[in-house]
Amino acid sequence: MWTDKQRGIRVSKEELLCKNACGYYGNPAWQGFCSKCWRERARSAEAPRQDTRPRNDGTPPTFSKFEEKKNIEKSHRINTMRRLFWGTPSPPKRQESSESQRNALKAYQSLEPGDFTGFLKILKSPSSQRMQSQCTAFMKTMEAYHELPVQKQSDHVQDFYQSFAEHFSSFTEAQATQIMEHVEKLVMTRLHKWVFCHDSCDDEQKDLALQRRIRSLNWVAPQMLGVPFPEKQTTVTSDPFLSAITAIIEMDAKRAPQDKLACVSKCSQHVFEVLSNSNSVPANADDFLTGLIYVVLKANPPRLHSNMQYVIRFGLPHSLMAGESGYYFTNLSCAVAFIEKLDGTALNLSPEEFEGYMLHQHPPSAAKKRQQLASDTQHLLEELKDRQERLDQGMDTLNTQLQKWVTEVHSQLDEATAQFALVQKKITAQPEISQVFSSSSGEASPQEDSKDQLLLVLADQHAGPKDSDC
Secondary structure, three states: OOOHHHHOOOOOHHHHEOOOOOOOEOOHHHOOOOHHHHHHHHHHHOOOOOOOOOOOOOOOOOHHHHHHHHHHHHHHHHHHHHHHHHOOOOOOOOOOOHHHHHHHHHHHHOOOOOOHHHHHHHHOOHHHHHHHHHHHHHHHHHHHOOOOOHHHHHHHHHHHHHHHHHHHOOOOHHHHHHHHHHHHHHHHHHHHHHHOOOOOOOHHHHHHHHHHHHHHOOOOOHHHHOOOOOOOOOOOOOOOOHHHHHHHHHHHHOOOHHHHHHHHHHHHHHHHHHHHHHOOOOOOHHHHHHHHHHHHHHHOOOOHHHHHHHHHHHOOHHHHHOHHHHHHHHHHHHHHHHHHOOOOHHHOOOHHHHHHHHOOOOOOOOHHHHHHHHHHHHHHHHHHHHHHHHHHHHHHHHHHHHHHHHHHHHHHHHHHHHHHHHHHHHHHHOHHHHHHHHOOOOOOOOHHHHHHHHHHHHHHHHHHHHHHHO
């Protein structure tokens, strides 16, 4: 079992939760808040503030002027959102009947989990014309305004999710979530090229900085992080975390945020499997985080920062705030934050040793591996020597018992041989007994009874001297 000093990484469940104590998972990208609390704080900070600057005549603006300005800005935001959602300043009149709308909702309810093709068929049906028009207008508007700052685009996408989910307010939470995942995949697959790694943000520079940072830490061995490796491996060069490494690299090839999250979940599940095979007890949160850190260092996934920010900005909030996907993504964010701030203390190294490794002055591949190999060899020799001693002791005990048994058997055989010789001698000394035993024994004869009597007499004669000797 790895000690806390060896591991150097401790993250409790409370540290993964939102700082606002709402019960959802937080994220270092949101300063420890969940998606919902972070957006509420951001919008509160961007709310119109009262202008306290004095006028030309030295009097401050009246409260009524401030309210008028606030209402104008609010009306402008509403018209903007309507234009984004509907493509016109006001929403179109509802053309489909309530009956067709109910039929469409029933079709959505009957969808199988993960049936994206079936969702598209229902969306293109005449009964879903209003929903289809809303999605199409929103995507075209986002493409037309693709030069907006990425944070504004994120706000518009999140508002669209919230608005579109009102169509399924009568559904259960699981059904509404399933349909909104299809909506997210439809919208973001088309908008991916416009919003991913946007020019208005510094995601590309941070990707390069993170890749350089991970590349500079390629000397970090799993033993330094306290990663428990399986005792038995298929080959010497195989890495038990290879499946997890492959899964996290595949994240960059996906377009929809939920598909990228699926890669993170797949990677995390492989990490848990490896840790479960290496320990006799289930893996805990500390083991999982160290294993995930090792996977990120080993994989150095392409555009990791951009992919994580893309999921944060344009993914469905429930996917990041709760459930397995939220837990795994929060741990991935913690792993990246740990790598960015990694120092010698977390690896049980002095500042000088850490700096030497970072400058490639003390490569661990030679001395450390030889030292570890020598230690393992010495331990193996001591274990073999102890086993040999126990085997020798067991052989000595077995030989002693076998010798004692052989001696007893020989003694019993000698005694039996002596008694047989004595009986044979007495039979030879009495001619009448010899005549009885030398006669043919194949047929019944009158001498059979006398033979038995003679044997009894002989036995009594043989027993008599023994009793008298005693």
